Amino acid sequence: MTFLTEPAAGTAAQCRRGTVTARELVKRALDRIAAQDGALHAFISTQPEAALYRAEYLDKLPLAARESMPLFGIPVAVKDNIVTAGVATTCASKILENFVPPYDATVVEALVAAGAVIVGKTNLDEFAMGSSTENSYFGATRNPNNPDHIPGGSSGGSAAAVAAGMVPLALGSDTGGSIRQPCCHCGCVGLKPTYGRVSRYGLVAFASSLDQIGPIASDVRDIGLLLSVLSVPDKRDSTCAGKQFTDSDDLYAGAVNGLAVGVPKEYFAQGLSPEVRGPIESLLARLAQAGCKTVPVSLPNLGYGIATYYIVCTAEASSNLARYDGVKYGYRSANPKSLIDMYRTTRREGFGAEVKRRIMLGTYVLSSGYYDAYYLKAARVRTLIARDFDNAFTQCDAVVSPVAPAPAFRIGEKCNDPLQMYLTDIYTVSANLAGIPGISVPCGKADGIPVGVQFMAPKWREDTLLKLGFATQELTKSKQLG
Amino acid sequence: MIDKKIVQHIADLSRLSLSDEETEEFAHQLASILGYVEQLDKVDTSNVEPTALVAPARDPLRQDEPTPSLPPDKLLQNGPKVKNGYFAVPKVINQ
Structure with missing residues (x-):
C-alpha cells in the first residue's frame, strides 16, 4: 500500500485508528517528492521539517480528538498563490520571491483544522497567468505522463504532484480553467467550485470576480471530501456565501439514472481534436447505457468566451x-532615482513578460476612451454567456464539454504566440464568467497523455458534478487500465 | 491602432518601464489580441445589463465590532525598506 494514490478518506480513517501513523504518511510523501521532483519540478518549496513536526504532533493526539478531522494525517500540497503563515508564498514571481506572509489563508486554516499536513507549495504560471506552467520565474513544471509535455496550468504544479502520486490531495485556484485544465492534462480530478463557495481570503488576487480555490485529487470521492473542508463560511471574504458543501456517500453510489446531460453543439464543433472527441463520445455512450439522458442544448455565445474573458x-x-510597488512587501529595485522611478523599475524587474502583457492589456481596456468599448462591452457579453447557461439548465442537470481542445502540447510549443495560448482556454473560461461550478475528470488517453471531460452544473450543484464525475471514473476505469 | 506611442502611454499608466524591444513586441502582440477581441462588436448588447460580479444579491453585513488584527511589526517584516516603524521610500518632496 502506498497510501499516496489511494482515496484519502480511507487513509485518513486508518490514520485516525492508528493503523498507520501521520509521520509514516508524511514521510512517504516527502520521499516520493525527493525522488521525483528533480525531474518534474511540481514544487516551488517543500517544508519537510515543519511537516514531520506536525505529523508527530498529530500522532500524539488522543483518538477522541481525531474524530472531527476528516483529513487526519493526509499530506497536502498547496498552490503557491495561497498564503501560508511563516512559509514563503511567491506566486512564482520574482516580485514576491522573498514574501513570507504573516497570516494563513482561510483554506489553509481549514486544512489544518481538518488534520491535514501541508508538505509544500506548488509551482504555477506567474500570478496564475497562463495555461502551461511555463510562465514560472522558477522554471516550468513537466507532465508526469511525459516530461516533454506541459502539465497544463496555471495549477500545473498541484496537478502534477497529485498525478505523480507525490500527494493524494492538493489545492489549486481557477480563474479561467487553472484547476480543470492541468488536471485534464495530467490525468487527475479537479473542481472549480461555484463562485462564492470557497473563501478567497488569502488567495493572492488575480481577477477577483473569477478566482476560486478548489480541490485536486486522484479520486472523485476525495474532491467531495476536500470541498466539504474548504467551503467553511468566512466573514473575511464578502463574496463567500457561507454555503458549506455537505459530502455524502450517496453521491458515489454510481446512480446517474435519470440525470439529463446537455450536449452543446457549439462545444463539439470544429477546432476539437479527434483525440479528445473520441473518448468523450465513447463516455457519453456509456453514460447513456447507465441511464443518463443526453439532451442537445445550445450555448450561442460560447464563441465570445475567450474575448470576454481576456478583457x-x-x-x-x-x-x-x-499593489506591487516595492513599498510594503516583495522585491524593490536597487537605487531608484525617485519614487515614480522606483515603481517603474521595480515592476519592470519584478514581473515576467506574461504578467506585464496582461497588466498592459487590462490598463488599455480600462483607460479613458476605451472603457465603454472594451470593458463594459465584455461585461455585457458576460451577462449573455451566463444567460446561455441558465437557458441550457432548464433542459438538463449538467452540461458536458471538453476541457481543452487537444491533449497537452509540448513544452515551448506555444510560448511565442500569446493569443494561440489564450485560445486553448475556450472550454473552461465560460464557467468562471457565469460563476458556475465545473469538474474535470480523466476519461481516456491519447499517446500516453491523458484526456479529460468537463461537466458544468448550475450554481451550488457540485453534487451533480460529483455524481457524474464518479460515474465517469467508474465507467472509464477498465479502459484506462487497458 | 496600437502603435509604439500608445504602448508607451499605457506603460506609463501601468507604472512599467519597457525596453525598446518590449515596446515593439507589445505593440505587435496587443494589436493581435485587440484585433481578436473586436469580434465582440458583432454581439447585440443593447438592453443587456453588464455583469461585474456574479455574487450574492446583497452584500452581507456584520456587526461593527473590533476584532484582533495583525501587529504593525509583523506587517512591517516584509517591507523592503523600513525605518522607525514606517515603510521608507525615496524622497518625494524637494525643498
Missing part, C-alpha cells in the same frame, strides 16, 4: 497588481 481578467488583474 475582464486583464482589467481586474491590472487593478489587483497595482
Whole structure:
C-alpha cells in the first residue's frame, strides 16, 4: 500500500485508528517528492521539517480528538498563490520571491483544522497567468505522463504532484480553467467550485470576480471530501456565501439514472481534436447505457468566451497588481532615482513578460476612451454567456464539454504566440464568467497523455458534478487500465 | 491602432518601464489580441445589463465590532525598506 494514490478518506480513517501513523504518511510523501521532483519540478518549496513536526504532533493526539478531522494525517500540497503563515508564498514571481506572509489563508486554516499536513507549495504560471506552467520565474513544471509535455496550468504544479502520486490531495485556484485544465492534462480530478463557495481570503488576487480555490485529487470521492473542508463560511471574504458543501456517500453510489446531460453543439464543433472527441463520445455512450439522458442544448455565445474573458481578467488583474510597488512587501529595485522611478523599475524587474502583457492589456481596456468599448462591452457579453447557461439548465442537470481542445502540447510549443495560448482556454473560461461550478475528470488517453471531460452544473450543484464525475471514473476505469 | 506611442502611454499608466524591444513586441502582440477581441462588436448588447460580479444579491453585513488584527511589526517584516516603524521610500518632496 502506498497510501499516496489511494482515496484519502480511507487513509485518513486508518490514520485516525492508528493503523498507520501521520509521520509514516508524511514521510512517504516527502520521499516520493525527493525522488521525483528533480525531474518534474511540481514544487516551488517543500517544508519537510515543519511537516514531520506536525505529523508527530498529530500522532500524539488522543483518538477522541481525531474524530472531527476528516483529513487526519493526509499530506497536502498547496498552490503557491495561497498564503501560508511563516512559509514563503511567491506566486512564482520574482516580485514576491522573498514574501513570507504573516497570516494563513482561510483554506489553509481549514486544512489544518481538518488534520491535514501541508508538505509544500506548488509551482504555477506567474500570478496564475497562463495555461502551461511555463510562465514560472522558477522554471516550468513537466507532465508526469511525459516530461516533454506541459502539465497544463496555471495549477500545473498541484496537478502534477497529485498525478505523480507525490500527494493524494492538493489545492489549486481557477480563474479561467487553472484547476480543470492541468488536471485534464495530467490525468487527475479537479473542481472549480461555484463562485462564492470557497473563501478567497488569502488567495493572492488575480481577477477577483473569477478566482476560486478548489480541490485536486486522484479520486472523485476525495474532491467531495476536500470541498466539504474548504467551503467553511468566512466573514473575511464578502463574496463567500457561507454555503458549506455537505459530502455524502450517496453521491458515489454510481446512480446517474435519470440525470439529463446537455450536449452543446457549439462545444463539439470544429477546432476539437479527434483525440479528445473520441473518448468523450465513447463516455457519453456509456453514460447513456447507465441511464443518463443526453439532451442537445445550445450555448450561442460560447464563441465570445475567450474575448470576454481576456478583457475582464486583464482589467481586474491590472487593478489587483497595482499593489506591487516595492513599498510594503516583495522585491524593490536597487537605487531608484525617485519614487515614480522606483515603481517603474521595480515592476519592470519584478514581473515576467506574461504578467506585464496582461497588466498592459487590462490598463488599455480600462483607460479613458476605451472603457465603454472594451470593458463594459465584455461585461455585457458576460451577462449573455451566463444567460446561455441558465437557458441550457432548464433542459438538463449538467452540461458536458471538453476541457481543452487537444491533449497537452509540448513544452515551448506555444510560448511565442500569446493569443494561440489564450485560445486553448475556450472550454473552461465560460464557467468562471457565469460563476458556475465545473469538474474535470480523466476519461481516456491519447499517446500516453491523458484526456479529460468537463461537466458544468448550475450554481451550488457540485453534487451533480460529483455524481457524474464518479460515474465517469467508474465507467472509464477498465479502459484506462487497458 | 496600437502603435509604439500608445504602448508607451499605457506603460506609463501601468507604472512599467519597457525596453525598446518590449515596446515593439507589445505593440505587435496587443494589436493581435485587440484585433481578436473586436469580434465582440458583432454581439447585440443593447438592453443587456453588464455583469461585474456574479455574487450574492446583497452584500452581507456584520456587526461593527473590533476584532484582533495583525501587529504593525509583523506587517512591517516584509517591507523592503523600513525605518522607525514606517515603510521608507525615496524622497518625494524637494525643498
